[in-house]
Amino acid sequence: MTKLEQIEKTVSELSPEEFERFSAWFEALQAERWDRDLAEDAGSGALDEIAEFALAEFRSNRTRPL
Numbered sequence: 001m002t003k004l005e006q007i008e009k010t011v012s013e014l015s016p017e018e019f020e021r022f023s024a025w026f027e028a029l030q031a032e033r034w035d036r037d038l039a040e041d042a043g044s045g046a047l048d049e050i051a052e053f054a055l056a057e058f059r060s061n062r063t064r065p066l
Helices: 001-011 015-042 046-061
Strands: none
Touching: none
């Protein structure tokens, strides 16, 4: 059994209360990783071209309110 299969089995056997706690923890972990990856991409300049395009569209009034 792989590590992932072991995790899946363990998670499927959690009580409802334990599953809620696990879900909250996992969601926080995903958010933390997302934030870290986004900060790294922004810091490395990987998003500069996309940001410039969006700003150019905004300045040219080719955007709409959300």
